[in-house]
Structure formats: C-alpha cells, structure tokens
Amino acid sequence: MxxxxxxxxxxxxxxxxxxxxxxxxxxxxxxxxxxxxxxxxxxxxxxxxxxxxxxxxxxxxxxxxxxxxxxxxxxxxxxxxxxxxxxxxxxxxxxxxxxxxxxxxxxxxxxxxxxxxxxxxxxxxxxxxxxxxxxxxxxxxxxxxxxxxxxxxxxxxAKVPEAPAAGNEPQAVQRAKELLAARLSEPPSLEELAAAVNLSPFHFARIFRRATGLPPHTWLTQRRLEQARALLKEGCAPGEVAARLGFADQSHLNRQFKQSYGVAPGVYRQAHGHAGSRSRPG
The missing domain is CATH 2.60.120.280 (Regulatory protein AraC)
Structure with missing residues (x-):
C-alpha cells in the first residue's frame, strides 16, 4: 500500500x-x-x-x-x-x-x-x-x-432529456473522412472538423458515428493502421512508421497494431521479407 x-x-x-x-x-x-x-x-x-x-x-x-x-x-x-x-x-x-x-x-x-x-x-x-x-x-x-x-x-x-436521433449527413461525413485521411499525422480537432462541415461538434460526432459505426478518432486510427500495414510491407521500420503516421511513439503503434492484427509491426514487416530494423531508402 x-x-x-x-x-x-x-x-x-x-x-x-x-x-x-x-x-x-x-x-x-x-x-x-x-x-x-x-x-x-x-x-x-x-x-x-x-x-x-x-x-x-x-x-x-x-x-x-x-x-x-x-x-x-x-x-x-x-x-x-x-x-x-x-x-x-x-x-x-x-x-x-x-x-x-x-x-x-x-x-x-x-x-x-x-x-x-x-x-x-x-x-x-x-x-x-x-x-x-x-x-x-x-x-x-x-x-x-x-x-x-x-x-x-x-x-x-440531471434530468436532461434524450438527444434527438442523429440524422443522415452523407456529404458532411464524406468531407470529414477526406480531411482526416489527409491529416493522419496531425489530425484536426473535433471543433475543426465540425466547422469544416458546418455542424456543431457534438452533432457532427453523432452523425459520423451513425454513418460509419465509429467515432471520428477510432475511424482515424483504422486509417492509420491501414497505412502502417502498407508502409511495413514496403520495408519501413516500425519507428519510422509511427513517426510518419502520428502515433505517439513506437510503443503506441505496437499496441494498436497488435490489438487489430494480432502480431507486432516488426513481425508483420519481417513476414513480408524485410529483416532487421533498417528504414526504407528514400
């Protein structure tokens, strides 16, 4: 104690x-x-x-x-x-x-x-x-x-009533996806995303979850992991991948990657024929 x-x-x-x-x-x-x-x-x-x-x-x-x-x-x-x-x-x-x-x-x-x-x-x-x-x-x-x-x-x-059901805003959701995908390493805040699609932040978050099944930050993580897989296949070292895609550090990438795919990034990279920890040239 x-x-x-x-x-x-x-x-x-x-x-x-x-x-x-x-x-x-x-x-x-x-x-x-x-x-x-x-x-x-x-x-x-x-x-x-x-x-x-x-x-x-x-x-x-x-x-x-x-x-x-x-x-x-x-x-x-x-x-x-x-x-x-x-x-x-x-x-x-x-x-x-x-x-x-x-x-x-x-x-x-x-x-x-x-x-x-x-x-x-x-x-x-x-x-x-x-x-x-x-x-x-x-x-x-x-x-x-x-x-x-x-x-x-x-x-x-506090006796606050239920919020109205989230509506459908397909254009707003698509625009937000584009913004997030373009800024994987430095993503916008919820307020920035909402302002870009002319919605209030919480309303935007709810319609995004309804459309995708995920809150914006989780959707962002999935896109990062997809890009991480592609970079690892090309031979990028895990540390470089983490830095390029906005993960807090390599340990953060390791945790997220293993939770989704069951193996560590280094193991995934080696399985695609890249030994050691050498970074990709160029």
Missing part, C-alpha cells in the same frame, strides 16, 4: 480548460467550502466522508461524488488508509456547451440531486477519460469522449 499524500492538478486545454485533479489523501481534512463550478469525482481506493446539503455522506471505492456549484461541503478520510480519487471540476459553460450543441440547453443550471452515486458504467467512463487526459492523446479523441461521457451523466442524473 502506497503511503503519503500525493496530488496532481492540471487543466485539459483541449476541453476548454476543465480543471483536473488526481489525489491521494490520508491526513487531509477539507474545511467547509464551495466551488464556483461542479465537482465530479470517482473514488479509486479507500473511502471518503463528507457533509453536504446538511447530511453526512460516505463515498467508498467505485462510487462517484457529485456537487453542484456553490454548494457547501467538506471532506475527510472514512478509513485508516485515506482515499484516492480522480476529479473533474468543470464550469457551468463546459456542461452547457455539450447541451447546446445538441439543442438540449433549456437555460438555467443543470443540477444533480444526489451526492453519492453508484453507477459502474459511468464511473468506468470517467476514469477512462481522466486517464486519457493524462497522456499526450489527440484533442479529437479527448473532445469526443468528454461530450459522450458528460451527456450520459446529465441524462441520468
């Missing part, structure tokens, strides 16, 4: 500056305070006690804590080893943008009526997103997953 208190605080610039925190607290005892924006946390280990809306609450591992703007609360450990959690601290505008893009903004402040919730699917999604935001992943993926995860949260726990 790790000991000591640890914190990491940063802002997700690709999400408009949403504040993020990863922390482990043992002796920390938060005095009563409020936040200007929302608090959305997921307990990864231990348990937390806190007072909120005039009642005491217990948040064990696997649970989520939801606190609306300007609501007084405190916080302390509920078990000897303390608690470890990941937190999102979005402002009102960060959530309203998601709703506005789908025509669901009815004015006013989305409000959560539960302090602690147990929703394994939602907790998993927020944890996946938070871990993704720790890495140098592309803005396109971050922005898409943020919108999908926040919408699910708001629909389940």
């Amino acid at each position: 790790e000991t000591g208190e640890q914190t990491r605080f940063w802002r997700a610039t690709g999400l408009g500056g949403v504040e993020l925190l990863q922390a482990r607290y043992v002796e920390q005892c938060f005095a009563p305070h409020v936040h200007e924006g929302y608090v959305i946390t997921v307990l990864e280990d231990g348990a937390q006690s806190f007072r909120h809306r005039g009642s005491e609450h217990l948040a064990p591992v696997g649970s989520m804590v939801l606190i609306n703007p300007d609501e007084l609360h405190n916080g302390r450990k509920a078990v000897e080893q303390g608690w470890r959690y990941r937190g999102f601290y979005p402002e009102f505008e960060h959530l309203r943008t998601v709703l506005d893009e789908l025509g669901l903004d009815r004015g006013g402040l989305p409000s959560f009526n539960c302090s602690v919730l147990y929703d394994p699917e939602l907790a998993r999604r927020f944890l996946t997103l938070h871990r993704l935001l720790e890495q140098p992943t592309e803005t396109l993926q971050q922005q898409t997953l943020w919108r999908e995860t926040v919408l699910l949260l708001l629909q389940r726990y």
Whole structure:
C-alpha cells in the first residue's frame, strides 16, 4: 500500500480548460467550502466522508461524488488508509456547451440531486477519460469522449432529456473522412472538423458515428493502421512508421497494431521479407 499524500492538478486545454485533479489523501481534512463550478469525482481506493446539503455522506471505492456549484461541503478520510480519487471540476459553460450543441440547453443550471452515486458504467467512463487526459492523446479523441461521457451523466442524473436521433449527413461525413485521411499525422480537432462541415461538434460526432459505426478518432486510427500495414510491407521500420503516421511513439503503434492484427509491426514487416530494423531508402 502506497503511503503519503500525493496530488496532481492540471487543466485539459483541449476541453476548454476543465480543471483536473488526481489525489491521494490520508491526513487531509477539507474545511467547509464551495466551488464556483461542479465537482465530479470517482473514488479509486479507500473511502471518503463528507457533509453536504446538511447530511453526512460516505463515498467508498467505485462510487462517484457529485456537487453542484456553490454548494457547501467538506471532506475527510472514512478509513485508516485515506482515499484516492480522480476529479473533474468543470464550469457551468463546459456542461452547457455539450447541451447546446445538441439543442438540449433549456437555460438555467443543470443540477444533480444526489451526492453519492453508484453507477459502474459511468464511473468506468470517467476514469477512462481522466486517464486519457493524462497522456499526450489527440484533442479529437479527448473532445469526443468528454461530450459522450458528460451527456450520459446529465441524462441520468440531471434530468436532461434524450438527444434527438442523429440524422443522415452523407456529404458532411464524406468531407470529414477526406480531411482526416489527409491529416493522419496531425489530425484536426473535433471543433475543426465540425466547422469544416458546418455542424456543431457534438452533432457532427453523432452523425459520423451513425454513418460509419465509429467515432471520428477510432475511424482515424483504422486509417492509420491501414497505412502502417502498407508502409511495413514496403520495408519501413516500425519507428519510422509511427513517426510518419502520428502515433505517439513506437510503443503506441505496437499496441494498436497488435490489438487489430494480432502480431507486432516488426513481425508483420519481417513476414513480408524485410529483416532487421533498417528504414526504407528514400
């Protein structure tokens, strides 16, 4: 068991500056305070006690804590080893943008009526997103997953209505595919893609998924892997392939390639008659 208190605080610039925190607290005892924006946390280990809306609450591992703007609360450990959690601290505008893009903004402040919730699917999604935001992943993926995860949260726990079904926009989807294919190494953000086809970002993401069965970032990954196979067949070394196609590094290429094709890029390259790690000439 790790000991000591640890914190990491940063802002997700690709999400408009949403504040993020990863922390482990043992002796920390938060005095009563409020936040200007929302608090959305997921307990990864231990348990937390806190007072909120005039009642005491217990948040064990696997649970989520939801606190609306300007609501007084405190916080302390509920078990000897303390608690470890990941937190999102979005402002009102960060959530309203998601709703506005789908025509669901009815004015006013989305409000959560539960302090602690147990929703394994939602907790998993927020944890996946938070871990993704720790890495140098592309803005396109971050922005898409943020919108999908926040919408699910708001629909389940803030009485936001279901979004209208995504329509058919074949020309917009085709144009987006062309843009993504032309910029494999430096893909556009979700906002850039949406602006290019005159749609709101979230609406665009939904019609793209409906048309292709994939979110834009996953479609992009598939095109990269197709190009990777072609380059490996020609003799390009895996490291060169990763750099040319916009993978974070060779390890990133290795993981993605093996998940899709069952073998490592180097093995695939060797099977096509290219030994060693020599890069393709020219």
